[in-house]
Amino acid sequence: MNAYPPALLAQLAPVMFVAGLDAFPTPDSSQPTTTTSTKANDFGLLAARLREALQTERKAATWQPNKTKTCQVILVDKEVQFPPRKFVSQEDPRYSAAHSLLSPLTPTSRLHPDGLIAPIWILKHTSLVPSVFVLFLRIFEFSPSDSGSPLDAPDSNRERERELEERKRDAELASEVVLRKKTTNERGIKLTVVLMATQRMLDDPTFDARLTFIRRQSGLDSPAALFVLSPVSPSELGVFVTSLQQTLYEHALEYYTAHSKRVRRKRNRHSQAISYPIPVQGSSNIARPLRPEGWAVRYEYKMACFAEFRGDDEVALKHYQDAHSMLVVMFGSTTTLPPRTYRWAEAKALADCINVKISRHYLYSNEHALALSHHNTHMRIFSDFLRGWGMGEETFEYWSWIARQHRILAELLEQGTRSTSMLPVHKPNHNSGSGGLAAGTLEVESMRSLGINPSHALQHPGFYYYMAAKCTEMRRERFLTALELENTQESVMASPGFMNEKKVDHLTIILELYTKAYELFKKYTIVDPQNPTQERLTSWIAYRIAHTYYASAKYDMAIRFFERIAKTYRREKWGSLLHPLLSTWLACARELGDVELRVKLLIEMLGHDIVEKDGPLSYGEELVAVLKSTAPSSDEVLLVDISESQPIFDSNVVFWAPEVKVGEPAAFQISLIAPHNVPVSFLPISSLSIYFSHRDCPLVIRHQDSEAGPSSFQLMNLTNVASSPEESGDVFANLRWQKGGCFIFAGTISSELPTSLKGLSPRSRWLSSVDPPQYLPIEREASSSVNVRHRSHALAVSLTHESPAYLNEKYLFTINITNTDTRPFDVVVNVLFPIEIDGAANTIILGDECSTNFIKGVPFGVLAPGVSAVKTLYLVNTGAPGDRVIDISVQSRSTEAEADPAEPEGQDLTETLSTLVIPTVDPIKVSQTISFTRRSWK
Amino acid sequence: MAPNLRLNAVAFISPQNHPILIRTFAKQDEHSIKYHYIAHTSLDVIEERVSAAGKATECYLGLLYAMEDVAVYGYITPLKVKIVLALALSDSVVRDVEITMIFKALHMTYYSAISNPFLKLNPPTDAAHDHSPYLLVGSPKWKNFRMRVDEISRVVGNTPNAVSNP
Known part of the structure; x- marks a missing residue:
């Protein structure tokens, strides 16, 4: 935004001059207040608070969308003079025919003869001429000590003296107001006087009379022309300031409306009678008056500004748009605005600033697509013009201008997003097929539901900073080409623009823009806490920053960036991105003479298996050359850890x-x-x-x-x-x-x-x-x-029993284990007897152990090879008949290996499982049948 | 009527975020690296969209961003293969239906390309970075995939309003 006059960009708001507050010394809070100076301090404090309260209400800024009806307050001196309106004094008979000092028709004006609008015109309205003038004055009071004791007898002489003194002072005050009123009336500025008086004074019965006297004397009869203020608490002061602002805001609007009307009248008069001579072709050196189009731009722009002062954004927008399109018409003809002249540059800056104001208007109301669309259109129209003016893509001027447009949009957005503006989210509308919007909606709306125009999709400002940086890179490239051309041809290329360009430190600008883009991209990255690796966009920009550092020969800075970015690219195995990075990194290492780094990078690059010659030597040859020719900085062994990157050899x-x-x-x-x-x-x-x-x-x-x-x-x-x-x-x-x-x-x-x-x-x-x-x-x-x-253990397990088993029988069951291996084993047997039949109560007995369902760890002892062990298991089944299932597990453990109980995997243990089904029946089955027949009676 | 869509580049990216195929259709070769950057940086936006959508992720992720002269669109298959499309930026509304259609065609192309049983035969030992043999479909050895992607680009570029008037 620094590229343009801030006056042309600032958000306009009614201007209020506040004078007379600096008449009161700011109280020094460090000094203890003595009783004598209390009253003076009261007013000093009041004035200080007023200054603060008035100035915090609104600050001048480019982004200022708030619609609270407040004025922009400027503190001025009591004796402030307004700039003269015209060259001749008002008394002069030529006054009505004379033009404003700033008019192109005034020979001494900067705009003479064909200028459009100078920033000074806006400055006049934002800082030199207010719409309302608030004058703070202290009404004269005798100090209470002078009034004597109430016990004293009334002294009529003294009273009269005092009255006369007061009258004299009041008349002085009134004449001061009158003087001021004269200058404000001249310009239709509302004057409001705030009289400051002590609370004691307000209660004084003579006060009303004095007030009436002052009002009459100074002609402050209109409403809201006179206020009285006594030292009050900060909160009451706030109420006063708000009401002052609100009351005077209306008057401010009137002031700007009057200006608008005046300009409109002039415009209408102008469009009816074109009395300015059309200049003869070829006489461009002679001063030519402003053409009708130029006057139209002037009037439209002024009306737009006054509307903006009034806060009437819709009207302002319309006039700004008219001014913009009229400017486009003017640029269309090289005779109206010959390229590369001062007026031409001025008009171009004006067009750019109007564009910013229009885009900003749309952004205030969150019409992102319209804002971006206007901005793009502006850029398209003017880049076409630039081509026509011989400043196309092959010139640095073109890229400089494009970069500036991207940058100003970025800056505007950045300011906007800091306060009220919201960025849109461009997610597809998956419900577009539902047809709910089908009837009755606007065509635009239905188009929006179908898809978006990507060139109207507003993104966060980082993107535009990036674009600005990218275009500045192009600008630098074109500039270097031009410089080369100049050196080889020694031609007379020394246009003032080119001379200026030589002074530009392109790389610093590029770096600044990329850095801003980087910060914004970082800010707008939504980091997923589960997956905090989203640094690809930022890596990309960091890579560009590193490149810029490389180009500006700050190799150590570049290396720091490369190191970090390379990690991302290595991790994601995007060789195509890593190669150019490594080769620039290597170039930095070469420049710095860092042997170790160079060796490391060369080894990594060998692993990428690319035949890309960078200079006369291949990477391998360079590595050997480095190893042969240079000495490492220390005697330590250089260990190149390429575990993160691709190794040279594919190992398998x-x-x-x-x-x-x-x-x-x-x-x-x-x-x-x-x-x-x-x-x-x-x-x-x-x-x-x-x-x-x-x-x-x-x-x-x-x-x-x-x-x-x-x-x-x-x-x-x-x-x-x-x-x-x-x-x-x-x-x-x-x-x-x-x-x-x-x-x-x-x-x-x-x-x-x-x-x-x-x-x-x-x-x-x-x-x-x-x-x-x-x-x-x-x-x-x-x-x-x-x-x-481990090899598994060879054990022969045989289970002998004779089924079926009878209920309540002690069913016998032999387990015979023979070691058929060559190693001795420690054998342990577990028996599991799950109850699967309702009402069945079973018991298993093995040796001394007796259980209803599980016998664990029955030792069979260490079995040497070839040795057998036999144990008998008894099973007592009660309850219902049915199949009983029994699981027997034989665990053998090698006696040789020392077992580590913490690691069951490592134990040399083999388990043999066998499952038996034993049908269990009632021992005795009795079935009885009775049959009888009825004998038939005969 | 909207002008034809012009594809500048198509990128297929594996679920592990490794590039499978990055195909550029723009003429200038020196800019092809640009599309590698675009494909890579798109992953940031894709991940953001996917995690924001939670489980109800649609395949089509919409416009990811617009930068320089391209608009970048994203698509994620149910098996997390990402497809990124770089369209030449033009001042007109791009209908989601059309983009979705292109993505579906590209998805099908990928799908039929990885159905090639020969991909798994004799995998080269030097492709030891990724566990998926599907990365190989993008290698110059398998021409069919490239040809089909190129064909889609050609059809999109030549058909006025390819799918807007069904």
């Missing part, structure tokens, strides 16, 4: 079988595949370490040059990788890869403990043939991990 671990037993070798293959596009054969790899989860230290494979050179396929058999490092010596291999070359390390590992050996690659294939290399896909889910389990 695959196990043949998903599960092996303890001590059994698990076959694995590890493959390392070099990038396909970037050569890595010259990387001086000296050793490769393979880390195993069951070993503390890695298996190190050292480089050994071989005559064959880098190969495309190598297989290395590591045989059985022992679990302790001492058992295996160093292994040597040729650690040089061709493009896309593959190195496979095959071997087996075994574990003495049940565990899970894990690799990290999700998809894998198994090398099945070396020449030619062929692979078998391993389709199972966790192909890169293997579970190592």
Whole structure:
């Protein structure tokens, strides 16, 4: 907004001048009030409070939509003079024919002869001439000490003296008012006098008479012309200020209405009689008077402003729109407004400011689409004009102007959203098919329900700041081209605009705009607490900021940004965004001479497998060159952790079988595949370490040059990788890869403990043939991990019984367990006997244990290999007959392994489950039948 | 009558937010990176809309944002594949019905492309970043998907008011 005169942008409101308040010294609160100065302080305090209350009512701002009918208060000196209206004094007979000082018809005016509207015209109405003038005056009072004691006898002489003195003072006051009234009357300004008097004075019986005298003397007879105020409490003062504002607001409106009428009269007169000569073509150097279109713009603009002062927004809008379209007509002809002249620039700024006022009007009433549509139309019309004026897309002027338009919209929105404006949410209307709106709605409404025009979809100001920054980047680009052209051709390109452009620090502007956009994007991001990763939009802008820092040679700042942004892009694996970032980052590192960073970045970029030459060397060559030519800043080993980013080699671990037993070798293959596009054969790899989860230290494979050179396929058999490092010596291999070359390390590992050996690659294939290399896909889910389990225990369990069982019988049941394994086991048996039949009460007896449903942990002792153990189980079933189900679990535990009770997985334990169904019947079944026949009587 | 819609770019993004395919139809090649940024930043708005809508998310997410010369629209399939559309910005109302229709066609294209059983055959070992083989449909190896997306763009660009007058 600084690009335009603030006067042309500010929200207009009736202006009220307040004078006379500075006559009272502001009380110094630090000093204790002495009794003698109390009264003076009372008024000082009152004046200070009044100043504060009046000025907080309304502040001058670009965004000021509130419709509280208040005036813009300006504190002025009592003796303030209004600017002369005309060049000649009022007494002069030429007065009526003379023009205003600011008129283009006045030769001394800045607008002479063909200017439209200067900001000074608005300034005149916002700060030099009020619509109402409030004058605070202190009525003369004798101090109470002078009045003598009430006990004194009335002294008629003294009384008369005092009366005369008062009369004299009052007359002075009245003449002061009269003087002021003369100047205000001249301009139709309402004058209101506020007399300040003590409470004692108000109660004085002579006061009314004095007041009447002053009123008559000074001609303050009209309503709301005279107020009296005594020192009151702040809340009462607030009431006074509000009522003063409200009363005078009406008068202010009258003042501006009178102005409007005057301007309208002039406009009508003007449109009827065009008496200004049309200038001859080609005589552009000679001063030409303002053309009728120009006068129309002037009048429309003035009427718009007076309507805006009145708060009549609809009328203001109409006049502003008329002024804008009239300006467009004027710009349409290069003879009316020759491009690149002072008047032309002035008119362009005026058009831009009118556009802002129109857009702002729509935004006040939350008509977002209309606001944006007007703004876009303005930009479209004027960018067409700019092209016509030879300031098209290829010039910095064009982009400078476009950027300014985006920026001013952003600034307006930013101010607006801070107070009243709400941003629309552009979500699709999913109920559009319901047809509820079908009949009787406006066409616009129905169109809205169908979809929106994206170019009318208002977004948060960050977007427009971003656009402004982007356009400023274009502006800088065009400027640099022009500069280059100037240097090579030495042509006479030194137009004043270009000279000015040379002084512009484009990068600082770009940075400022991007930073604002960044802050706003951050502000408008709705962070989902469950998923706080929404930083893509901000990352994008941060990337642009980093780029700007890079362009302005602030490499350390750029690096700080790159570091943070890269994290987002790495995490989301958007290589296409990461590549340009890395290459600019690398360029920064080169500029800073940071060897470590350069090495880190080069290694990361090698992993991205892109053949993109950045300078004469490929990334790999550059890495080798850096390693050979420069010394690191410290002796410490540089550890490049690329776990976040893409590794250079694609590594892959695959196990043949998903599960092996303890001590059994698990076959694995590890493959390392070099990038396909970037050569890595010259990387001086000296050793490769393979880390195993069951070993503390890695298996190190050292480089050994071989005559064959880098190969495309190598297989290395590591045989059985022992679990302790001492058992295996160093292994040597040729650690040089061709493009896309593959190195496979095959071997087996075994574990003495049940565990899970894990690799990290999700998809894998198994090398099945070396020449030619062929692979078998391993389709199972966790192909890169293997579970190592204990071998299961071999136990033979036999259960002998003779069914069916009878109710109430002690049913006998033998459990015979034989260890058929080679290891001794500790065997424990659990018996579960669920009750499934109603009314059945059952008992199980095993050894000493007796239970109705569950016997736990009956020891069978340690069974050596080949040894059997037998136990007898009794079952007593009562109640109803039916099938009884019994679960027997035989748990065997290895006596060798020390069991860790905390880890049931790791225990060498086998459980054999068997379920028996025992039909249970009544021991004796008695069935009786009685049959009888009736003998027939004969 | 509204002018034809012109697609500048289409992006398919996996449920894990990795790019599947970003296809640009604008002529200038140097700007294709721009559409990568647009696709990536759209995810922010998509996530915002999805989380705001809760469980009642519709597939069509509407206008995500308008920036520079494009209007960006979003769509999320029930299996969380995101489709982002960059339309050339023109001063006219874009009807949601039309955009939804384009999205549905793109969704079907993706759907039929991933139905290709050969995608899962012999997956390359170097595609170890994502667990989904569906990322592969965007690789240059599978031309059909690209061809169909291009076809949709062509049809949208050539048909005046493609779906507005059914």
